[in-house]
Amino acid sequence: MALEALKGELTLSQLAAKHGVHQTMIAAWRKQAIEGLAGVFSGKAEAADGASAGEMEKLHAKIGQLVVERDFLAKAFGR
Numbered sequence: 001m002a003l004e005a006l007k008g009e010l011t012l013s014q015l016a017a018k019h020g021v022h023q024t025m026i027a028a029w030r031k032q033a034i035e036g037l038a039g040v041f042s043g044k045a046e047a048a049d050g051a052s053a054g055e056m057e058k059l060h061a062k063i064g065q066l067v068v069e070r071d072f073l074a075k076a077f078g079r
Contacts (some may be wrong), residue, residue, distance in 0.1 A: 001026055002033040 001019055005026050016023045
């Protein structure tokens with residue numbers, strides 16, 4: 001719907017009637033789409049991807065640590 005709103009072929013009220021969603025929601029989605037597009041062309045999206053990659057590494061390390069702890073406790077309790 002945000003793409004349809006960006007195209008401007010239909011008014012917000014026409015889009016709202018077509019999809020059964022309130023006009024303010026479509027306007028908010030359109031605004032978010034415009035802001036997101038600005039981030040794509042300014043390089044902010046690449047920075048966000050780099051941050052998420054670092055977060056993924058931390059999460060994988062934590063998973064590994066928890067697996068080792070679980071295995072150690074399983075052996076300690078004689079499973």
